[in-house]
Amino acid sequence: MEGKQINVLLISQQKDIDLTGFKYLHYYLLKNNINSTLLFIPETKKENFGSIKNFISKLNPVLIGFSLMSDSYLQTRELTRYIKDNFKTKIIWGGIHPTITPEQCLEYADFVCIGEGEKTMLETAYAISNGKDPKQINNLCYLDGGRMIRNPLYPLIADIDSLPQGDHVPISGFVQESDGKIISLDKRMFAKYSRFKGKIYDVMSSRGCPFSCTYCVNHFIKKLYENNNNIRRRSIETVIQEVEKAVRDNPDLEYINFMDDCFLSCDNDYLRKFCEEYKKRIRLPFWVKATPAYINEEKVKILKDAGLAWIEIGLQSGSDRVLKEIYNRKSLKADFLNSQKLFVKYNISSICDVILDNPFETEGDKLEMIQTFMDAPKPFYPQFFSLTFYHGTKIREMVEKEHPEAIRDEDSLKKDYMLYHKNAINDMIRLSAFMPGKRMKKIVDLYKTDKNGLKFKISLTAAKMSLLLTEPIVYFRIIKMSLNGSYVRTFKIMPTYFKKGLHRYLNQFKN
DSSP states (O other), X not given: OTTOOOEEEEEEOSSOOOOHHHHHHHHHHHHTTOEEEEEEOSSOOGGGHHHHHHHHHHHOOSEEEEEOOGGGHHHHHHHHHHHHHHOOOEEEEESHHXXXXXXXXXXXXXXXXXXXXXXXXXXXXXXXXXTOOGGGXXXXXXXXXXXXXXXXXXXXXXXXXXXXXXXXXXXXXXXXXTTSOEEEOOHHHHHHHSTTTTOEEEEOSEEOOSOOOTTSHHHHHHHHTTSOOOOEEOOHHHHHHHHHHHHHHOTTOOEEEEOOTTTTOSOHHHHHHHHHHHHHHTOOOEEEEEOGGGOOHHHHHHHHHHTEEXXXXXXXXXXXXXXXXXXXXXOOHHHHHHHHHHHHHTTOEEEEEEEEOOTTOOHHHHHHHHHHHHHSOSOOEEEEEEOOOOTTOHHHHHHHHHOHHHHHTOXXXXXXXXXXXXXXXXXXXXXXXXXXHHHHHHHHHHHHHOTTSHHHXXXXXXXXXXXXXXXXXXXXHHHHHHTTTOHHHHHHHHHHHHHHHHHHHHHTTOO
């Protein structure tokens, strides 16, 4: 392909533009002599499609690729229709939603890429550029006479060190603003549209998840790749070099965020060596995601010494019955409580993920969730999600069989999973993460005595009103804890958190 320029356009319509996997794909194409261009469209408006048309006309790509999750399917569908009405360029969809529902996506896209897409995207671009039919390329799905053809899969990339490293602000990147103008992506524009004003660098040190939770697409991916449970890790040196470059090129970075599904699903020897190198060469506070079952005091000590500031953990439910029987979780309530004790002991700020609106949960399960939060050492910040029945997940199969009314009442393509049902017991679950235990116990006792009684309603309303002040104070305390108690650094960094924190805060008032 030497001497021949092959233009490919990658489009994302997700609200956040700091998409790690998308950037890695972009750099993989660039490394292999594809002139890849990224276009981020955080807010899709039909009146802005004209400027996208002009952008595509100037670029003249041989292939247009969309990366989408279920919540951006409708927007991607509309833009794809428009592009196909105006261009003959082939369009391929990839990402989580096309992987689990290729039949639905092929109503609009020419091709769907199933699973990992680096090699498939590269070979498809080469084939189309050379006037060849790409239909024999692995991982592709397409329609033939109205029948879906599904090609075999390439094996998962075993050596993920072979994938190229990217930049914090990707080269050849553009973003469409709300007025329709398409602007070259520089640090200013990246800060405007990223989650934390561009002050956090996202990096992945591994691919894969050790669990197969029923609500998660990882359960589907493991079946897709014949139950391949292996966590594929990059070498310590490769990860550290990427982060070193990011820090060198972006001296205003505040944190490093490791996006791995479970950063701590490794042995202590690997973790110790990694943290030694990180402490020696990076010296910035960092975030990780982890499952409580993988957390112990030795690991917490190692991480804290290296600069761990934030950890996001998945509790999901305070009921062991729900965790084991409904979610297929190997991490239980006791694991969460032990983890939270360690985080408070070592002054590590924690975010706890919890799933609400589960039709399988009984009132007893929900009261157990409240008790779990009451028993947990504070502070921590709860992050609530409304259980969404995405196509391809085990939980959807279960609900279709046992609680079909829950499926009828929900459109997973339109649902905002951050908005949970506003009812008394969900309100109490939220309150239990912030309220002192004695006060929360009185509210729970009133609920058990007479959930429709005036005393309970007055008590709950008063607690919710107090939360208007309590929640921001807790958020401030946790941020200060992440900065080793420094008020000066906390006030300095608060603007970085404002956009995301305000969004989470206001969600409690939405229906």
